[in-house]
Structure formats: C-alpha cells, structure tokens
Amino acid sequence: MITYIQLRCFLAVVDEMNFRRAAEHLNMTQPPLTRHIQALEHALDFDLFDRGGRNIRLTAAGAAFARSARLIVGQTNAAVIDARRIASGDEGSLTIGFTAASSYQFLPRFVKLLRERMPSVSLTLREMTSAQQLDALRLQQIDIGLSRPPILERGVRSVCVFREPLVLAVAKEHRLSQRPSVAVADLAGESLITYPPVEGAYFHGLITGLLQAMNVRVAETQHVTQTHSILALVGADLGVALVPRSAESIHFDNVIFRPLVEAHAVHAELVLAWRNDTGNPVSETALRYLTEFFAAATRRPDTQAGTA
Incomplete structure (x- = not known):
C-alpha cells in the first residue's frame, strides 16, 4: 500500500536529487527516508531512481510517477486545509431561518456581520414562521433561527437579541x-x-x-x-x-x-434559537460572533438589541 509519507519522501528526493538534502528538508535522518523510498518502489514494482552513477536520477517510470505524485500530494494538502477550516468553523455552510418581520431591520445587520466575519461561509436564508423554524431545527434543516418567543422545544436554546x-x-x-x-x-x-x-x-x-x-x-x-x-x-x-x-x-x-x-x-421580541447539539462548527463560530455583536448592540440605543 502506498502512503502519503512515502510520496512526500519521494518528491523531496526528486526536488533535491540528493537523499541527504531531502532528509534534511523533511527534518528526518537519511535511513528512514531511504526505507520509505524502498517501500514505495516495492509497492510499485519498478525502480524510481537510477542509482548506477555518482549522482541519482529519475527513471522514465519515476519521472512519470512524479507528475502524478505531485497532483496527489497537492490535492491531499488542499483537502487537509479545507477540512481544518471547516472544523474550525471558517468554511462550510450555514442555514438561517427568519421570520418575515425580522427582515425589515434586524436581518440585514445580522447577515452583514456574518459576511464580514465569515466570508468563506455559504449562507442560505429561509423565510419561515416561528413554528416552522422549531420544526426545522428539530429536523436539522436549519442551523440558526430568528424567531419569536417563547422557545419551548427540548434541546433548543434561545436568547433575546432584539426588542x-x-x-x-x-x-x-x-x-x-x-x-x-x-x-x-x-x-x-x-x-x-x-x-x-x-x-x-x-x-x-x-x-x-x-x-x-x-x-x-x-x-x-x-x-x-x-x-x-x-x-x-x-x-x-x-x-x-x-x-x-x-x-x-x-x-x-x-x-x-x-x-x-x-x-x-x-x-416585540426577536430571539436567536439553535440546537444544543448543533454538530456544525460553522454554527458554533457564527454564534460566537453574534454573541459579541449582541453584547455591543446593547450599548447602542438605536438598535434596542439585548440578551435579556
């Protein structure tokens, strides 16, 4: 089986054309690097390098494999970065339910904040009644609701954000x-x-x-x-x-x-509602930003926002 570390070691040697320098680049000693290359060649069942002369060089098969290996490593690195951003809540998607009346004044500020703080997150807005939002939260069809009180659904938390x-x-x-x-x-x-x-x-x-x-x-x-x-x-x-x-x-x-x-x-009160077990890192990040926004809004009399 070919592993990611084997591909990284192989490409390091390709870039340096020297096992010692490749090992230094990877912050490892030369013997384990050599073993990774040997294991890779064994899995492929062909030689990657011609070691016959004073200097190593790629075989024809090795040169072809290097091109594919760069694509694989590049895609793997990108996948890791994307997954880390999603896990941290910096990327992903967020679905917000809102009542019609909340769209007149509060929703535009709400969305503007999320766009500024979370530019890589895809927002989906769904106009729904308060009762529909509770059903959607229970079925995990939305992540956050802008609803009217009271919120009596088990497993759903709420905070007043606008009066x-x-x-x-x-x-x-x-x-x-x-x-x-x-x-x-x-x-x-x-x-x-x-x-x-x-x-x-x-x-x-x-x-x-x-x-x-x-x-x-x-x-x-x-x-x-x-x-x-x-x-x-x-x-x-x-x-x-x-x-x-x-x-x-x-x-x-x-x-x-x-x-x-x-x-x-x-x-009239507007509440922010969300599931206790949201399971969406983006939702958790959004709630943190929104909490900061509401705290600041309580100090601006024009917004009448609050957390009471």
Whole structure:
C-alpha cells in the first residue's frame, strides 16, 4: 500500500536529487527516508531512481510517477486545509431561518456581520414562521433561527437579541394621523387590521393582550398574515394597525406611523434559537460572533438589541 509519507519522501528526493538534502528538508535522518523510498518502489514494482552513477536520477517510470505524485500530494494538502477550516468553523455552510418581520431591520445587520466575519461561509436564508423554524431545527434543516418567543422545544436554546415597541400605522387622511403620538384608548371603535391567531400567533397575542389590558374595544377586526399586506390595507384607509416599529422601513405613500403613549407597555421580541447539539462548527463560530455583536448592540440605543 502506498502512503502519503512515502510520496512526500519521494518528491523531496526528486526536488533535491540528493537523499541527504531531502532528509534534511523533511527534518528526518537519511535511513528512514531511504526505507520509505524502498517501500514505495516495492509497492510499485519498478525502480524510481537510477542509482548506477555518482549522482541519482529519475527513471522514465519515476519521472512519470512524479507528475502524478505531485497532483496527489497537492490535492491531499488542499483537502487537509479545507477540512481544518471547516472544523474550525471558517468554511462550510450555514442555514438561517427568519421570520418575515425580522427582515425589515434586524436581518440585514445580522447577515452583514456574518459576511464580514465569515466570508468563506455559504449562507442560505429561509423565510419561515416561528413554528416552522422549531420544526426545522428539530429536523436539522436549519442551523440558526430568528424567531419569536417563547422557545419551548427540548434541546433548543434561545436568547433575546432584539426588542422594539409597537407603533400605530394609519392612513395620512385618518383622524389620528395629525397627532404626534397616540394612546391605545384612541383606538376604541376603530377598524383594526391585525395578525391572525394561528399564523401570526405571537403578534396577535401581543396586540389583543394590550387592547384587553387597556379595556379597549375596536369596531371590527380583519386578520392579515404579513406586515406589508397589513400596511397596504392601512394605506387604502380600511383600518388602522399596530405593527413593530421596524415596519417603518416599509414605505407606502399613504401610510404614516405614530408612536404609542404606552410604548413601554409592550415590546416585540426577536430571539436567536439553535440546537444544543448543533454538530456544525460553522454554527458554533457564527454564534460566537453574534454573541459579541449582541453584547455591543446593547450599548447602542438605536438598535434596542439585548440578551435579556
């Protein structure tokens, strides 16, 4: 059987055309080098070197074998380097699940950081609901999720990475659009466009809970799954909506946003979720970088990020 060390020894002799210098180059003594060459010739069943004269030289078969040996050693070295980079988390692939609302503000910063810190890693982004992300984590279809709490899946850890208040979205001609801020009580009797109780369970719970806590009853409720669709209906003056503040980055000509007087009363949270037994070195490296990012973000009031 031909071994990697035999090929390295052979190529060292080819490069130096001298056994002593080749041994010095490999940081070994000459006898083991000679034994490796002899074992290689025995495995090949032909001579690699012509040792008849004062100086050694390659046989015709040895010269042909040297060309192939360089390719084999080169590919082996490259494979080792690639494997080490993957094992260290510097190369490989990372699949991230994210909710639609997280893509408005947080996801771009999230991805930008990973691109800067891990340029050789292939990123795959998959828009999914929070429930779908938990299923995907359990089945190891994604490595990291940007989801909504709570995370109750066994074997899945999570940390809050982003908090933002709810704001009111209204049409420009709506009566509440002229106020610098709006109280929740001002929504009494309004038509509310909001998230459905199943597909948008997290925001549905936040908003209905806030209205109930403030004892506010709306005239009617229309359920729409996606934030941009909600804003489109608001722009058509079909109702008002409570949405996360990051939705302000979605521009509709006829929609304006107003802060709530009770902005402190409720915050929408985004959590980073991952499996305890990820098994992906890239995921572990990404989580380390992201932890550093979140720690720094807590010191920037504009991000409202945190680890609480």
